[in-house]
Amino acid sequence: MHKGTGATHWIIPDGYIPEKSSGELTSHESICVLNCSSEDAQLIITIFFEDREPMEDIFVIVPARRTNHIRTSSLAKDGVPIPVGVPYAIEVRSDIPVIVQYSRLDATQPANALMSVVAYPVS
Protein backbone atom coordinates (compact mmCIF):
# COMPACT_ATOMS: atom_id res chain seq x y z
CA MET A 1 0.00 0.00 0.00
CA HIS A 2 1.30 3.42 -0.98
CA LYS A 3 0.42 6.44 1.13
CA GLY A 4 -0.71 9.80 -0.21
CA THR A 5 2.05 12.39 -0.69
CA GLY A 6 1.83 16.18 -0.80
CA ALA A 7 -1.00 18.38 0.42
CA THR A 8 -4.82 18.47 0.28
CA HIS A 9 -5.35 22.17 -0.57
CA TRP A 10 -3.61 24.03 -3.41
CA ILE A 11 -3.96 27.47 -5.01
CA ILE A 12 -3.08 28.83 -8.49
CA PRO A 13 -3.79 32.60 -8.64
CA ASP A 14 -3.01 33.10 -12.37
CA GLY A 15 -5.43 31.22 -14.60
CA TYR A 16 -6.15 32.32 -18.18
CA ILE A 17 -7.39 30.45 -21.26
CA PRO A 18 -6.03 32.22 -24.37
CA GLU A 19 -8.75 33.18 -26.84
CA LYS A 20 -7.03 32.03 -29.98
CA SER A 21 -4.42 29.69 -31.40
CA SER A 22 -2.32 29.84 -34.52
CA GLY A 23 0.42 27.57 -35.81
CA GLU A 24 0.69 23.88 -35.07
CA LEU A 25 -0.31 23.62 -31.40
CA THR A 26 -3.47 24.71 -29.55
CA SER A 27 -3.36 27.17 -26.65
CA HIS A 28 -4.25 25.38 -23.44
CA GLU A 29 -3.71 25.19 -19.72
CA SER A 30 -3.29 22.05 -17.64
CA ILE A 31 -3.73 21.43 -13.93
CA CYS A 32 -1.28 18.53 -13.51
CA VAL A 33 -2.00 16.37 -10.47
CA LEU A 34 -0.03 13.38 -9.18
CA ASN A 35 -1.64 10.86 -6.87
CA CYS A 36 1.12 8.61 -5.43
CA SER A 37 -1.30 6.74 -3.18
CA SER A 38 -3.00 3.35 -3.61
CA GLU A 39 -6.44 5.02 -3.31
CA ASP A 40 -8.20 7.26 -5.83
CA ALA A 41 -8.17 11.00 -5.02
CA GLN A 42 -11.42 13.01 -5.22
CA LEU A 43 -10.74 16.62 -6.19
CA ILE A 44 -13.09 19.59 -5.71
CA ILE A 45 -12.10 22.57 -7.88
CA THR A 46 -13.29 26.17 -7.39
CA ILE A 47 -12.78 28.89 -10.03
CA PHE A 48 -12.55 32.53 -8.83
CA PHE A 49 -13.05 35.59 -11.05
CA GLU A 50 -12.42 39.35 -10.91
CA ASP A 51 -16.01 40.44 -11.42
CA ARG A 52 -18.46 37.61 -10.66
CA GLU A 53 -19.24 34.88 -8.15
CA PRO A 54 -16.97 31.80 -8.03
CA MET A 55 -17.82 28.57 -9.89
CA GLU A 56 -17.82 25.99 -7.09
CA ASP A 57 -17.89 22.23 -6.73
CA ILE A 58 -16.32 21.00 -9.94
CA PHE A 59 -15.41 17.34 -9.31
CA VAL A 60 -12.47 15.43 -10.81
CA ILE A 61 -10.97 12.01 -10.00
CA VAL A 62 -7.26 11.19 -10.07
CA PRO A 63 -6.95 7.39 -9.98
CA ALA A 64 -4.60 5.58 -7.59
CA ARG A 65 -0.92 5.67 -8.67
CA ARG A 66 -1.75 7.83 -11.68
CA THR A 67 -1.23 11.39 -12.88
CA ASN A 68 -4.02 13.45 -14.46
CA HIS A 69 -3.14 16.44 -16.62
CA ILE A 70 -6.53 18.17 -16.50
CA ARG A 71 -7.26 20.59 -19.36
CA THR A 72 -9.01 23.60 -17.84
CA SER A 73 -11.13 23.83 -21.01
CA SER A 74 -12.63 20.46 -19.99
CA LEU A 75 -13.92 21.80 -16.66
CA ALA A 76 -17.57 22.87 -16.48
CA LYS A 77 -20.27 23.58 -13.91
CA ASP A 78 -23.86 22.76 -14.91
CA GLY A 79 -22.63 22.51 -18.48
CA VAL A 80 -21.00 25.97 -18.47
CA PRO A 81 -17.22 25.97 -19.11
CA ILE A 82 -14.64 28.47 -17.82
CA PRO A 83 -14.85 31.53 -20.11
CA VAL A 84 -11.89 32.20 -22.43
CA GLY A 85 -9.95 35.48 -22.40
CA VAL A 86 -10.87 36.20 -18.77
CA PRO A 87 -8.45 36.32 -15.79
CA TYR A 88 -9.31 33.79 -13.10
CA ALA A 89 -7.80 31.79 -10.21
CA ILE A 90 -7.99 28.11 -9.24
CA GLU A 91 -8.44 26.36 -5.89
CA VAL A 92 -7.96 22.58 -5.70
CA ARG A 93 -9.03 20.55 -2.69
CA SER A 94 -8.42 16.80 -2.44
CA ASP A 95 -9.61 14.19 0.05
CA ILE A 96 -6.08 12.71 0.20
CA PRO A 97 -2.65 14.35 -0.30
CA VAL A 98 -1.67 15.00 -3.93
CA ILE A 99 0.81 17.32 -5.72
CA VAL A 100 -0.40 20.04 -8.13
CA GLN A 101 1.45 21.92 -10.90
CA TYR A 102 -0.06 24.37 -13.40
CA SER A 103 1.25 24.91 -16.94
CA ARG A 104 0.09 27.11 -19.82
CA LEU A 105 0.92 26.89 -23.52
CA ASP A 106 0.09 30.13 -25.28
CA ALA A 107 -0.08 29.64 -29.05
CA THR A 108 -1.65 33.03 -29.80
CA GLN A 109 1.37 33.58 -32.02
CA PRO A 110 2.69 30.85 -34.33
CA ALA A 111 5.68 30.75 -31.97
CA ASN A 112 4.56 29.28 -28.67
CA ALA A 113 5.16 30.52 -25.14
CA LEU A 114 5.20 28.25 -22.08
CA MET A 115 4.91 28.91 -18.35
CA SER A 116 4.64 26.61 -15.34
CA VAL A 117 4.44 26.82 -11.55
CA VAL A 118 4.07 24.35 -8.73
CA ALA A 119 0.81 25.44 -7.09
CA TYR A 120 0.89 27.00 -3.60
CA PRO A 121 0.23 24.31 -0.96
CA VAL A 122 -2.05 25.68 1.76
CA SER A 123 -2.28 22.52 3.88
Added chain:
Amino acid sequence: MHKGTGATHWIIPDGYIPEKSSGELTSHESICVLNCSSEDAQLIITIFFEDREPMEDIFVIVPARRTNHIRTSSLAKDGVPIPVGVPYAIEVRSDIPVIVQYSRLDATQPANALMSVVAYPVS
Protein backbone atom coordinates in the same frame (compact mmCIF):
# COMPACT_ATOMS: atom_id res chain seq x y z
CA MET B 1 -18.07 32.81 6.10
CA HIS B 2 -14.85 31.88 4.33
CA LYS B 3 -11.51 32.38 6.07
CA GLY B 4 -8.43 33.92 4.50
CA THR B 5 -5.96 31.45 2.96
CA GLY B 6 -2.24 31.84 2.27
CA ALA B 7 0.14 34.41 3.76
CA THR B 8 0.21 38.15 4.48
CA HIS B 9 3.70 39.02 3.19
CA TRP B 10 5.05 38.05 -0.25
CA ILE B 11 8.18 38.90 -2.26
CA ILE B 12 8.93 38.88 -6.03
CA PRO B 13 12.63 39.75 -6.62
CA ASP B 14 12.47 39.88 -10.45
CA GLY B 15 10.24 42.66 -11.73
CA TYR B 16 10.71 44.23 -15.17
CA ILE B 17 8.34 46.06 -17.51
CA PRO B 18 9.54 45.53 -21.09
CA GLU B 19 10.08 48.79 -22.99
CA LYS B 20 8.41 47.78 -26.22
CA SER B 21 5.85 45.49 -27.79
CA SER B 22 5.46 44.17 -31.30
CA GLY B 23 3.00 41.72 -32.80
CA GLU B 24 -0.51 41.14 -31.55
CA LEU B 25 -0.13 41.23 -27.76
CA THR B 26 1.29 43.93 -25.45
CA SER B 27 4.20 43.27 -23.10
CA HIS B 28 2.98 43.31 -19.51
CA GLU B 29 3.43 41.95 -16.04
CA SER B 30 0.70 40.92 -13.62
CA ILE B 31 0.71 40.46 -9.87
CA CYS B 32 -2.07 37.88 -9.56
CA VAL B 33 -3.69 37.80 -6.13
CA LEU B 34 -6.42 35.46 -4.86
CA ASN B 35 -8.51 36.40 -1.85
CA CYS B 36 -10.49 33.30 -0.74
CA SER B 37 -11.95 35.04 2.29
CA SER B 38 -15.36 36.67 2.79
CA GLU B 39 -13.67 40.01 3.62
CA ASP B 40 -11.89 42.39 1.25
CA ALA B 41 -8.06 42.34 1.41
CA GLN B 42 -6.13 45.62 1.65
CA LEU B 43 -2.72 45.32 -0.04
CA ILE B 44 0.28 47.61 0.49
CA ILE B 45 2.85 47.26 -2.30
CA THR B 46 6.49 48.45 -2.15
CA ILE B 47 8.71 48.67 -5.25
CA PHE B 48 12.50 48.33 -4.74
CA PHE B 49 15.14 49.47 -7.26
CA GLU B 50 18.85 48.96 -7.90
CA ASP B 51 19.86 52.62 -7.71
CA ARG B 52 17.19 54.70 -5.96
CA GLU B 53 14.93 54.77 -2.92
CA PRO B 54 11.91 52.41 -2.83
CA MET B 55 8.41 53.52 -3.88
CA GLU B 56 6.36 52.80 -0.78
CA ASP B 57 2.69 52.64 0.20
CA ILE B 58 0.94 51.77 -3.04
CA PHE B 59 -2.54 50.61 -2.05
CA VAL B 60 -4.69 48.03 -3.86
CA ILE B 61 -7.92 46.23 -2.87
CA VAL B 62 -8.73 42.61 -3.67
CA PRO B 63 -12.46 42.12 -3.03
CA ALA B 64 -13.85 39.22 -1.00
CA ARG B 65 -13.92 35.90 -2.89
CA ARG B 66 -12.32 37.48 -5.95
CA THR B 67 -8.99 37.40 -7.79
CA ASN B 68 -7.25 40.55 -8.99
CA HIS B 69 -4.66 40.30 -11.77
CA ILE B 70 -2.95 43.65 -11.14
CA ARG B 71 -1.05 45.11 -14.11
CA THR B 72 2.18 46.59 -12.74
CA SER B 73 1.86 49.38 -15.32
CA SER B 74 -1.31 50.47 -13.45
CA LEU B 75 0.59 51.02 -10.17
CA ALA B 76 1.67 54.56 -9.33
CA LYS B 77 2.80 56.63 -6.34
CA ASP B 78 1.80 60.31 -6.33
CA GLY B 79 0.96 59.94 -10.01
CA VAL B 80 4.37 58.48 -10.93
CA PRO B 81 4.27 54.96 -12.43
CA ILE B 82 6.97 52.25 -12.20
CA PRO B 83 9.60 53.11 -14.87
CA VAL B 84 9.85 50.79 -17.88
CA GLY B 85 13.08 49.04 -18.84
CA VAL B 86 14.43 49.12 -15.27
CA PRO B 87 15.06 46.09 -13.00
CA TYR B 88 13.04 46.20 -9.80
CA ALA B 89 11.54 44.00 -7.06
CA ILE B 90 8.10 43.81 -5.48
CA GLU B 91 6.93 43.40 -1.89
CA VAL B 92 3.23 42.74 -1.19
CA ARG B 93 1.73 43.01 2.29
CA SER B 94 -1.92 42.21 3.00
CA ASP B 95 -4.05 42.68 6.09
CA ILE B 96 -5.49 39.17 5.65
CA PRO B 97 -3.97 36.01 4.11
CA VAL B 98 -3.92 35.93 0.29
CA ILE B 99 -1.95 34.02 -2.38
CA VAL B 100 0.32 35.84 -4.86
CA GLN B 101 1.70 34.76 -8.25
CA TYR B 102 3.71 36.90 -10.70
CA SER B 103 3.63 36.47 -14.49
CA ARG B 104 5.32 38.33 -17.34
CA LEU B 105 4.46 38.36 -21.03
CA ASP B 106 7.36 39.71 -23.07
CA ALA B 107 6.23 40.72 -26.56
CA THR B 108 9.44 42.56 -27.48
CA GLN B 109 9.61 40.16 -30.39
CA PRO B 110 6.51 39.30 -32.47
CA ALA B 111 6.82 35.84 -30.90
CA ASN B 112 5.95 36.10 -27.22
CA ALA B 113 7.77 34.77 -24.17
CA LEU B 114 6.05 33.94 -20.87
CA MET B 115 7.34 33.39 -17.34
CA SER B 116 5.58 32.86 -14.03
CA VAL B 117 6.44 32.19 -10.37
CA VAL B 118 4.48 31.80 -7.20
CA ALA B 119 5.85 34.65 -5.03
CA TYR B 120 7.97 33.83 -1.96
CA PRO B 121 5.76 33.75 1.15
CA VAL B 122 7.57 35.41 4.07
CA SER B 123 4.82 35.03 6.68
Added chain:
Amino acid sequence: MHKGTGATHWIIPDGYIPEKSSGELTSHESICVLNCSSEDAQLIITIFFEDREPMEDIFVIVPARRTNHIRTSSLAKDGVPIPVGVPYAIEVRSDIPVIVQYSRLDATQPANALMSVVAYPVS
Protein backbone atom coordinates in the same frame (compact mmCIF):
# COMPACT_ATOMS: atom_id res chain seq x y z
CA MET C 1 33.36 17.42 4.67
CA HIS C 2 30.25 19.02 3.17
CA LYS C 3 26.83 17.90 4.37
CA GLY C 4 23.86 17.18 2.12
CA THR C 5 21.46 20.09 1.53
CA GLY C 6 17.81 20.05 0.51
CA ALA C 7 15.35 17.14 0.71
CA THR C 8 15.31 13.41 -0.10
CA HIS C 9 11.91 13.17 -1.85
CA TRP C 10 10.76 15.43 -4.70
CA ILE C 11 7.79 15.49 -7.08
CA ILE C 12 7.27 16.99 -10.57
CA PRO C 13 3.63 16.48 -11.71
CA ASP C 14 4.02 17.88 -15.26
CA GLY C 15 6.37 15.79 -17.39
CA TYR C 16 6.12 15.70 -21.19
CA ILE C 17 8.67 14.91 -23.91
CA PRO C 18 7.67 16.85 -27.05
CA GLU C 19 7.31 14.62 -30.13
CA LYS C 20 9.17 16.80 -32.58
CA SER C 21 11.78 19.51 -32.98
CA SER C 22 12.37 22.10 -35.64
CA GLY C 23 14.89 24.93 -35.87
CA GLU C 24 18.30 24.90 -34.27
CA LEU C 25 17.68 23.30 -30.87
CA THR C 26 16.18 19.94 -29.91
CA SER C 27 13.12 19.66 -27.67
CA HIS C 28 14.11 18.17 -24.33
CA GLU C 29 13.43 18.06 -20.63
CA SER C 30 15.99 18.01 -17.84
CA ILE C 31 15.73 16.94 -14.21
CA CYS C 32 18.45 19.17 -12.74
CA VAL C 33 19.85 17.87 -9.45
CA LEU C 34 22.46 19.48 -7.19
CA ASN C 35 24.38 17.41 -4.66
CA CYS C 36 26.25 19.80 -2.32
CA SER C 37 27.53 16.97 -0.13
CA SER C 38 30.93 15.23 -0.08
CA GLU C 39 29.24 11.87 -0.75
CA ASP C 40 27.63 10.63 -3.97
CA ALA C 41 23.80 10.67 -4.04
CA GLN C 42 21.90 7.58 -5.24
CA LEU C 43 18.60 8.57 -6.88
CA ILE C 44 15.61 6.29 -7.49
CA ILE C 45 13.21 7.75 -10.08
CA THR C 46 9.59 6.64 -10.64
CA ILE C 47 7.56 7.70 -13.70
CA PHE C 48 3.74 7.86 -13.34
CA PHE C 49 1.28 7.85 -16.28
CA GLU C 50 -2.40 8.61 -16.90
CA ASP C 51 -3.35 5.19 -18.22
CA ARG C 52 -0.80 2.55 -17.26
CA GLU C 53 1.29 1.25 -14.38
CA PRO C 54 4.26 3.33 -13.16
CA MET C 55 7.83 2.67 -14.35
CA GLU C 56 9.69 2.12 -11.09
CA ASP C 57 13.28 1.83 -9.89
CA ILE C 58 15.21 3.86 -12.43
CA PHE C 59 18.63 4.50 -10.82
CA VAL C 60 20.84 7.56 -11.34
CA ILE C 61 23.98 8.77 -9.52
CA VAL C 62 24.80 12.41 -8.77
CA PRO C 63 28.47 12.55 -7.77
CA ALA C 64 29.68 14.40 -4.66
CA ARG C 65 29.85 18.21 -5.08
CA ARG C 66 28.44 17.97 -8.61
CA THR C 67 25.25 18.82 -10.48
CA ASN C 68 23.63 16.41 -12.94
CA HIS C 69 21.20 17.76 -15.54
CA ILE C 70 19.50 14.47 -16.40
CA ARG C 71 17.81 14.34 -19.82
CA THR C 72 14.52 12.46 -19.35
CA SER C 73 15.03 10.92 -22.79
CA SER C 74 18.08 9.14 -21.31
CA LEU C 75 15.99 7.37 -18.64
CA ALA C 76 14.92 3.78 -19.32
CA LYS C 77 13.63 0.72 -17.47
CA ASP C 78 14.68 -2.68 -18.86
CA GLY C 79 15.76 -0.88 -22.02
CA VAL C 80 12.36 0.85 -22.52
CA PRO C 81 12.51 4.69 -22.50
CA ILE C 82 9.78 7.11 -21.39
CA PRO C 83 7.34 7.40 -24.33
CA VAL C 84 7.23 10.74 -26.21
CA GLY C 85 4.05 12.79 -26.59
CA VAL C 86 2.49 11.31 -23.43
CA PRO C 87 1.68 13.20 -20.20
CA TYR C 88 3.50 11.81 -17.19
CA ALA C 89 4.78 12.74 -13.70
CA ILE C 90 8.13 12.24 -11.97
CA GLU C 91 9.07 11.18 -8.43
CA VAL C 92 12.70 11.47 -7.31
CA ARG C 93 13.98 9.84 -4.13
CA SER C 94 17.57 10.24 -2.93
CA ASP C 95 19.52 8.54 -0.14
CA ILE C 96 20.93 11.95 0.93
CA PRO C 97 19.47 15.47 0.66
CA VAL C 98 19.67 17.07 -2.81
CA ILE C 99 17.83 19.88 -4.63
CA VAL C 100 15.74 19.22 -7.77
CA GLN C 101 14.56 21.57 -10.54
CA TYR C 102 12.75 20.60 -13.76
CA SER C 103 13.05 22.48 -17.06
CA ARG C 104 11.58 21.92 -20.51
CA LEU C 105 12.66 23.34 -23.86
CA ASP C 106 9.90 22.95 -26.43
CA ALA C 107 11.27 23.39 -29.96
CA THR C 108 8.14 22.10 -31.73
CA GLN C 109 8.13 25.46 -33.48
CA PRO C 110 11.33 27.05 -34.84
CA ALA C 111 10.88 29.60 -32.04
CA ASN C 112 11.51 27.88 -28.74
CA ALA C 113 9.49 27.93 -25.52
CA LEU C 114 11.00 27.37 -22.07
CA MET C 115 9.50 26.49 -18.70
CA SER C 116 11.03 25.64 -15.33
CA VAL C 117 9.94 24.82 -11.78
CA VAL C 118 11.69 23.89 -8.58
CA ALA C 119 10.23 20.45 -7.80
CA TYR C 120 7.90 20.02 -4.80
CA PRO C 121 9.92 18.83 -1.78
CA VAL C 122 7.95 16.17 0.13
CA SER C 123 10.53 15.47 2.87
Added chain:
Amino acid sequence: MHKGTGATHWIIPDGYIPEKSSGELTSHESICVLNCSSEDAQLIITIFFEDREPMEDIFVIVPARRTNHIRTSSLAKDGVPIPVGVPYAIEVRSDIPVIVQYSRLDATQPANALMSVVAYPVS
Protein backbone atom coordinates in the same frame (compact mmCIF):
# COMPACT_ATOMS: atom_id res chain seq x y z
CA MET D 1 15.33 50.28 10.81
CA HIS D 2 14.11 47.51 8.50
CA LYS D 3 14.91 43.88 9.31
CA GLY D 4 16.15 41.32 6.82
CA THR D 5 13.46 39.16 5.19
CA GLY D 6 13.73 35.72 3.60
CA ALA D 7 16.51 33.17 4.04
CA THR D 8 20.33 33.09 4.11
CA HIS D 9 20.97 30.03 1.92
CA TRP D 10 19.43 29.48 -1.53
CA ILE D 11 19.93 26.91 -4.33
CA ILE D 12 19.28 27.05 -8.12
CA PRO D 13 20.05 23.63 -9.70
CA ASP D 14 19.50 24.66 -13.36
CA GLY D 15 22.03 27.23 -14.52
CA TYR D 16 22.98 27.63 -18.18
CA ILE D 17 24.40 30.54 -20.18
CA PRO D 18 23.25 30.17 -23.82
CA GLU D 19 26.14 30.23 -26.30
CA LYS D 20 24.61 32.55 -28.82
CA SER D 21 22.06 35.29 -29.38
CA SER D 22 20.15 36.43 -32.42
CA GLY D 23 17.49 39.07 -32.89
CA GLU D 24 17.13 42.17 -30.75
CA LEU D 25 17.87 40.93 -27.24
CA THR D 26 20.93 39.14 -25.81
CA SER D 27 20.68 35.75 -24.10
CA HIS D 28 21.34 36.11 -20.40
CA GLU D 29 20.58 34.83 -16.94
CA SER D 30 19.99 36.88 -13.82
CA ILE D 31 20.18 35.99 -10.14
CA CYS D 32 17.67 38.52 -8.79
CA VAL D 33 18.17 39.30 -5.10
CA LEU D 34 16.09 41.57 -2.87
CA ASN D 35 17.51 42.95 0.35
CA CYS D 36 14.65 44.50 2.38
CA SER D 37 16.89 45.28 5.34
CA SER D 38 18.57 48.55 6.36
CA GLU D 39 22.00 46.85 6.21
CA ASP D 40 23.95 45.76 3.14
CA ALA D 41 23.91 42.00 2.40
CA GLN D 42 27.20 40.20 1.64
CA LEU D 43 26.63 37.27 -0.72
CA ILE D 44 28.97 34.33 -1.30
CA ILE D 45 28.16 32.44 -4.52
CA THR D 46 29.37 28.93 -5.41
CA ILE D 47 29.05 27.47 -8.93
CA PHE D 48 28.80 23.66 -9.28
CA PHE D 49 29.49 21.72 -12.50
CA GLU D 50 28.90 18.23 -13.89
CA ASP D 51 32.53 17.36 -14.55
CA ARG D 52 34.87 19.62 -12.58
CA GLU D 53 35.47 21.14 -9.15
CA PRO D 54 33.16 23.96 -7.98
CA MET D 55 34.07 27.65 -8.36
CA GLU D 56 33.87 28.91 -4.79
CA ASP D 57 33.87 32.23 -2.97
CA ILE D 58 32.48 34.65 -5.54
CA PHE D 59 31.49 37.77 -3.57
CA VAL D 60 28.63 40.16 -4.39
CA ILE D 61 27.04 43.01 -2.39
CA VAL D 62 23.32 43.83 -2.36
CA PRO D 63 22.96 47.29 -0.79
CA ALA D 64 20.44 48.04 1.96
CA ARG D 65 16.84 48.43 0.71
CA ARG D 66 17.88 47.63 -2.85
CA THR D 67 17.49 44.82 -5.39
CA ASN D 68 20.40 43.53 -7.46
CA HIS D 69 19.69 41.64 -10.69
CA ILE D 70 23.10 39.97 -11.04
CA ARG D 71 24.03 38.87 -14.58
CA THR D 72 25.73 35.46 -14.25
CA SER D 73 28.03 36.48 -17.11
CA SER D 74 29.43 39.17 -14.77
CA LEU D 75 30.52 36.59 -12.15
CA ALA D 76 34.17 35.51 -12.18
CA LYS D 77 36.71 33.80 -9.92
CA ASP D 78 40.33 34.91 -10.29
CA GLY D 79 39.32 36.57 -13.56
CA VAL D 80 37.75 33.39 -15.00
CA PRO D 81 34.01 33.69 -15.82
CA ILE D 82 31.39 30.91 -15.80
CA PRO D 83 31.80 29.00 -19.09
CA VAL D 84 29.00 29.34 -21.67
CA GLY D 85 27.08 26.35 -23.04
CA VAL D 86 27.79 24.22 -19.96
CA PRO D 87 25.19 22.98 -17.41
CA TYR D 88 25.85 24.22 -13.90
CA ALA D 89 24.14 24.95 -10.56
CA ILE D 90 24.23 27.93 -8.21
CA GLU D 91 24.44 28.23 -4.43
CA VAL D 92 23.90 31.63 -2.80
CA ARG D 93 24.75 32.31 0.84
CA SER D 94 24.07 35.66 2.51
CA ASP D 95 25.06 37.05 5.90
CA ILE D 96 21.52 38.40 6.39
CA PRO D 97 18.15 37.15 5.07
CA VAL D 98 17.41 37.98 1.40
CA ILE D 99 15.08 36.59 -1.29
CA VAL D 100 16.46 35.02 -4.50
CA GLN D 101 14.82 34.42 -7.89
CA TYR D 102 16.52 33.12 -11.05
CA SER D 103 15.45 34.05 -14.60
CA ARG D 104 16.80 33.13 -18.02
CA LEU D 105 16.19 34.80 -21.38
CA ASP D 106 17.18 32.51 -24.22
CA ALA D 107 17.57 34.46 -27.47
CA THR D 108 19.23 31.62 -29.40
CA GLN D 109 16.37 32.03 -31.85
CA PRO D 110 15.14 35.48 -32.97
CA ALA D 111 12.01 34.68 -30.96
CA ASN D 112 12.91 34.69 -27.27
CA ALA D 113 12.11 32.18 -24.55
CA LEU D 114 11.86 33.05 -20.86
CA MET D 115 11.92 30.98 -17.68
CA SER D 116 11.98 31.90 -14.01
CA VAL D 117 11.94 30.20 -10.60
CA VAL D 118 12.10 31.37 -7.04
CA ALA D 119 15.29 29.66 -5.74
CA TYR D 120 15.00 26.85 -3.17
CA PRO D 121 15.45 28.28 0.34
CA VAL D 122 17.59 25.91 2.45
CA SER D 123 17.63 27.98 5.66
